[in-house]
Amino acid sequence: MSPDHPVTAFAPATIGNVICGFDVFGLAIESPGDTVTVRHIAGSGLRISSIRGDGGKLPLDPAANAATISISALLQGTRQTVAMEVALEKGLPLSGGMGGSAASAVAAVVAADRLLETKLPQDELLSYAVEGERAAAGGAHLDNVAPALFGGLLLVRPGSSHEVVRLPVPSGMSVALLHPSVEMSTKAGRHAIGTTVPLDAAVAQWGNTAAFVHALHTNDWDLLADALEDRVAEPHRANGIPGFREVREAALSAGAVGCGISGAGPSIVAICRDTEGAAHVGAIMLSAYEGGLRPMASLHLSPVSHSGARVLPPLALSAS
């Protein structure tokens, strides 16, 4: 029997591409993230009771929201017909390059799985969350959804027999994430890249992804720095991001191991050796950003998180 009380789950922000691995690397940070609460209701179908933190921009139509699309896929996949009410708390910006739609989708399936007591295997939860991400981001990309669900730093290769591979994370690895408050559509960002890659850039990119993985295994921060270069997306996307070049240069001068676009942007991520480094680099990134006449920005600092989405303990309804 399913519980009558609501279930709330959290899924964290994720950094798609991790600079050098367009569409194949993703990592989870500890916070911020999105929170989804689901509860049984009478009647049939899904309904969204509330969305907070989106500035009123997201529609309440369950057919147009990554969270409810994912739950719908789960219900179809498990052949259940139940009525459910969904409340969404967006801790992540819309179209911010922080994996917001993936976090909503993942938190939704994790919450629904608990509410329904289906105890689905993780890879099945992943496949349902991908449906929500597909609708939001225009393709079945795993580089945000998988780390939002599993945590850590992942290699994703959709369609292969090893779709998700967990990579080692050098001790301390942390990020500074600067989010200029402009929206960049993932779909439009993909369009800008085109459908082909120059051979020399492509060769450099697959040399970099190989070097990146070797550096993770050997704790070689110098090699990591050398590998954290984006020859594929950055040339097309950097011009659209306010202050990108100044912020990147400031981050590298301040000791960041690497700096580039997070996902499709506009967020700018710096990879650092530890939390102190991330705090130092982040402050300098913000300062470089604010040196220009630019939209507001927010800064997030976090270690790479080894845990991904999780059900949150129920709120105490009465204080003692």
Next chain:
Amino acid sequence: MSPDHPVTAFAPATIGNVICGFDVFGLAIESPGDTVTVRHIAGSGLRISSIRGDGGKLPLDPAANAATISISALLQGTRQTVAMEVALEKGLPLSGGMGGSAASAVAAVVAADRLLETKLPQDELLSYAVEGERAAAGGAHLDNVAPALFGGLLLVRPGSSHEVVRLPVPSGMSVALLHPSVEMSTKAGRHAIGTTVPLDAAVAQWGNTAAFVHALHTNDWDLLADALEDRVAEPHRANGIPGFREVREAALSAGAVGCGISGAGPSIVAICRDTEGAAHVGAIMLSAYEGGLRPMASLHLSPVSHSGARVLPPLALSAS
């Protein structure tokens, strides 16, 4: 004072690309290889006294041979003007996809370095050998030259601050190498690939190179098998290689971890877990190849070699 007696060095065959890493991976095998003998002579300049094993196809012009071009670069780089005679023994086929020009270039600089007693650092020897390879193969590619010199399985990223990175080799890893006796020019092979890569193939390729390196570090043969796929060169080059598809299918059915084109072809390489596996797979590849009406072929079996080029001990001139 330089020795008066001749110096002979050997450099092994190498497998460029290692199937999934066009231009970035290369590995050395133990044999066959090329052998270069150098000796001081009176007068000035370089001369080629003999070339054996090439079927008379290579010119004796020192300006047109990878071995002498490399030695010439070494002499210029170290500002020496000495006269030297070079004898080349080709154990590797011309334009065979087995790194023949790289082996000649590398054996030449290793022999010259010993003859001249210059004791140059390995990376300097590499840079001179690259000049010979550039002339022969039409570009400064490291994926054959570096493993011919250093041995092992290498990641090469020309122009980066970490040009050559040694990757771990799972214990036992061996290759079966089938060489159909047709010539394929590296320059022409590169031309066939074109100057751009479709984005989806490129993403798959850099996912594969990342997975390949992770699999090497974790001894994960299943992941290795999944990663050993060539989305970039094989589609353009496979049709030109006699029996490629039948041989590849036979190798995989016989238990090869992966099978693809060695370098620019026409050699076909199968990666196997151990020498017994390579012997079994190789026999079946040869049988599949000979099932068709095709040019002669030769088969080589070898573990991945951890040692690369080396000076050979002097021949005993008189038996006791």
